Amino acid sequence: MEENYLDKLNEPQRLAVEATEGPVMVIAGAGSGKTRVLTYRIAHLLNKGVDAFNILSLTFTNKAAREMKERIGYVVGESNAKSLWMGTFHSVFARILRVEAPLLGYPSDFTIYDQQDAVSVMTKIINEMNLDKDIYKAKQVLGRISQFKNNLITVRAYHNNQALIEADNEAMKPRMGDIYRAYVDRCFKSGAMDFDDLLLRTNEILTRFPEVLAKYQERFKYIMVDEYQDTNHSQYLIVKALASRYENLCVVGDDAQSIYAFRGANIRNILSFKQDYPDAKLYPLEQNYRSTQMIVEAANQIIKQNQDQLEKNVWTANESGEKIAIYRGLSDADEARFIASQIWERQISEHLQPKDFAILYRTNAQSRALEEALRKRGIQYRVFGGTSFYQRKEIKDMVAYMRLLINQNDEEALLRTINYPARGIGQTTISKLLVAADQHQISLFSLVENIAMYAPTIGINAGTTTKLNNYALMIKRFQVMLKSHDVYEVTMEMAKTTQLLNALKEDSTPEGVSRLENVQELLNSIQGYVEEQQQLEDGDASLSGFLENIALATDADNEEEDDNKVNLMTVHLAKGLEFPIVFIAGLEENLFPSMMSVNTRAELEEERRLFYVALTRAEKVAYMTYSVSRFRWGKIIDCEPSRFLEEIDDDFLDWKNLNIPVRNSNNSGLSADLFGDEPSAESYKQREKSVARPNPNQRPSGNVQPRPNFKPVNQTSSSSAGSQENALGLKVGQVVVHDRFGRGVVRDLQGEPNDMKAIIHFDNAGEKKLLLNFAKLKIIRS
Numbered sequence: 001m002e003e004n005y006l007d008k009l010n011e012p013q014r015l016a017v018e019a020t021e022g023p024v025m026v027i028a029g030a031g032s033g034k035t036r037v038l039t040y041r042i043a044h045l046l047n048k049g050v051d052a053f054n055i056l057s058l059t060f061t062n063k064a065a066r067e068m069k070e071r072i073g074y075v076v077g078e079s080n081a082k083s084l085w086m087g088t089f090h091s092v093f094a095r096i097l098r099v100e101a102p103l104l105g106y107p108s109d110f111t112i113y114d115q116q117d118a119v120s121v122m123t124k125i126i127n128e129m130n131l132d133k134d135i136y137k138a139k140q141v142l143g144r145i146s147q148f149k150n151n152l153i154t155v156r157a158y159h160n161n162q163a164l165i166e167a168d169n170e171a172m173k174p175r176m177g178d179i180y181r182a183y184v185d186r187c188f189k190s191g192a193m194d195f196d197d198l199l200l201r202t203n204e205i206l207t208r209f210p211e212v213l214a215k216y217q218e219r220f221k222y223i224m225v226d227e228y229q230d231t232n233h234s235q236y237l238i239v240k241a242l243a244s245r246y247e248n249l250c251v252v253g254d255d256a257q258s259i260y261a262f263r264g265a266n267i268r269n270i271l272s273f274k275q276d277y278p279d280a281k282l283y284p285l286e287q288n289y290r291s292t293q294m295i296v297e298a299a300n301q302i303i304k305q306n307q308d309q310l311e312k313n314v315w316t317a318n319e320s321g322e323k324i325a326i327y328r329g330l331s332d333a334d335e336a337r338f339i340a341s342q343i344w345e346r347q348i349s350e351h352l353q354p355k356d357f358a359i360l361y362r363t364n365a366q367s368r369a370l371e372e373a374l375r376k377r378g379i380q381y382r383v384f385g386g387t388s389f390y391q392r393k394e395i396k397d398m399v400a401y402m403r404l405l406i407n408q409n410d411e412e413a414l415l416r417t418i419n420y421p422a423r424g425i426g427q428t429t430i431s432k433l434l435v436a437a438d439q440h441q442i443s444l445f446s447l448v449e450n451i452a453m454y455a456p457t458i459g460i461n462a463g464t465t466t467k468l469n470n471y472a473l474m475i476k477r478f479q480v481m482l483k484s485h486d487v488y489e490v491t492m493e494m495a496k497t498t499q500l501l502n503a504l505k506e507d508s509t510p511e512g513v514s515r516l517e518n519v520q521e522l523l524n525s526i527q528g529y530v531e532e533q534q535q536l537e538d539g540d541a542s543l544s545g546f547l548e549n550i551a552l553a554t555d556a557d558n559e560e561e562d563d564n565k566v567n568l569m570t571v572h573l574a575k576g577l578e579f580p581i582v583f584i585a586g587l588e589e590n591l592f593p594s595m596m597s598v599n600t601r602a603e604l605e606e607e608r609r610l611f612y613v614a615l616t617r618a619e620k621v622a623y624m625t626y627s628v629s630r631f632r633w634g635k636i637i638d639c640e641p642s643r644f645l646e647e648i649d650d651d652f653l654d655w656k657n658l659n660i661p662v663r664n665s666n667n668s669g670l671s672a673d674l675f676g677d678e679p680s681a682e683s684y685k686q687r688e689k690s691v692a693r694p695n696p697n698q699r700p701s702g703n704v705q706p707r708p709n710f711k712p713v714n715q716t717s718s719s720s721a722g723s724q725e726n727a728l729g730l731k732v733g734q735v736v737v738h739d740r741f742g743r744g745v746v747r748d749l750q751g752e753p754n755d756m757k758a759i760i761h762f763d764n765a766g767e768k769k770l771l772l773n774f775a776k777l778k779i780i781r782s
């Protein structure tokens, strides 16, 4: 055991760690060690002899939980840390529901529907009810239902709530209640829960079954919640119910970082903690250990402008640090190029690694330009969120088969697999089946399984009947196989028998190859899962266990093994994380703050908190970038710098390139003329929060002190060096394969031998200039 671990805490942190009995709340600024307090507190509990089994810790991501576990393992020994219950609300309560959901009539192997499944169910409902799709938009309707669920408004409660009904009538959606009922029925019949159900049903069980509540109250004698500011009402009630017996509850959070109000997070949870637990102890943490003085002070100044916040005094003893660099791009491509060039330079000049950098942005769509710039520089990166591994089509197809094996009522899984790979079961047949299943009040699978009996009345011919029969038999066979073989063996067999692997193998395009690799990767991960679980004492190598991990992987849970890469993610996903160098990109009006969020003060304040979260991720250096034009919604639009930039005092800022002409704007087709289009000082003054200050773009140049090593971007040597030697022995005219762009022909070689670039024309991707030191090329024909 690590000795004197309490010495690694400052005074208030140590007190919060040692106050293990009774309610405790820590509300403190970013980087002040809240998460560290929780980690050490758990270690301390274990060290005092509390059984790991009795500790529940709720984190924002599963990754955060794993990291905490690891850290706790260092302090108290790994074996002790293993049986801790840690994870997101969704993953912890999904685990409990596996045991308890049958109380509500769900199968214990219930499926978890992700957003895509939910949208598909909703689209069907809206179609079947013949509703106007422009008024009843599937995602919007689901958003509304999510609100209901997170506030524990069940279908029945909705129908008894005149105010809600009237609100929906006014919103031109009088059928909302019927849709809600149809959606809940449909999920229930499929034996499926969506994400909000995981919390709603947990609440339902804890309320309706006192003996179950008592069981978990006994079990979780010590409860901890990180990022408490972002818990919604449903989560709040679960915690409250579980903690109400022992009240050994410790919540930590920061009201200034509450960024999920749009999803129902409720800052009042923090404020009412004192009322719920009048004896609660409060420990203010004020010292920031993460960031430089420059960053801490600038962040303090930003958040001070919000009216709704608890008073805090955050300071740091860290070095003063560099000013925040601001860069103005001519286009999103130029902005991205600047960022990539800075990463490149800092890696070399400061011996930093790719993983030391994070690029944060407001919307996922911004990653495209950034990715392109990083690729051009040969910088390794990974994108969190967006289309995660498990959302890819080929993976979802495989997973749908797996889901069907454990829950044959899972209608979404059935619809996804019934004719993929193609087995001649057409859309008309499927529509007939859906109607008939509904008429006979049986699940789609039962219908397909007994199709011979129903076929004549439904109007399905003999050929199709055989096909449906074969499909059902195949699924049944795997279900049986699952009883005697491990999960990996069954899924491997399934991938082969269904022809799924073959279908992918036939496609030899680079995309096809990568799809096949993805499926292989999935099979590998199943194998890894089976082996890992078999080694654990209370291991669960079941298919449902595996599927649960997949369904609940949050966007921030990136499982990539080789993690030495530049991190790209939205600010929302960056919560709780820290990186030596952080770029905040796209600081423009209508982007950050988002266009949707500038109408009320409350919305704007949430955007400002988001900005505060972004800046406070940085340890050593922060950059803020914006662009005067950007490719959005299919066209180039002009942009103004974000009002947030104006809100930071000049003492903290270093405006990088105001007096440096930006060299070019390559593929954006823009020229320096754009400078003339920027907003006037006048338009700034008109803004609500505007400080009396000139347009930042027209600041006196005396303010601009480019760092000595600052170079204008995009100066590449273009001396032709086609005949020179290079590492690969590459020559003009050779045919090569690139792992991303596929097959191509070398057109030209440029630059110094040790920094050579190749111009390659790719069959599918067109002409690219690649840095040979980084591009992974294979010569296939000289």
Ligand SMILES: Nc1ncnc2c1ncn2[C@@H]1O[C@H](COP(=O)(O)OP(=O)(O)OP(=O)(O)O)[C@@H](O)[C@H]1O
Pocket (backbone or CB within 6 Å): 008, 009, 010, 013, 028, 029, 030, 031, 032, 033, 034, 035, 036, 037, 254, 257, 288, 289, 290, 575, 576, 577, 578, 616
């Ligand atoms: N007493 C301490 N001594 C040394 N380092 C510390 C101390 N307290 C915290 N740190 C370090 O400071 C950094 C920030 O801590 P932590 O992530 O726990 O802050 P936080 O309050 O949870 O931040 P956030 O609000 O962003 O979630 C971490 O790297 C942590 O290890």
Ligand SMILES: [Mg+2]
Pocket (backbone or CB within 6 Å): 034, 035, 036, 226, 576
């Ligand atoms: Mg934290």
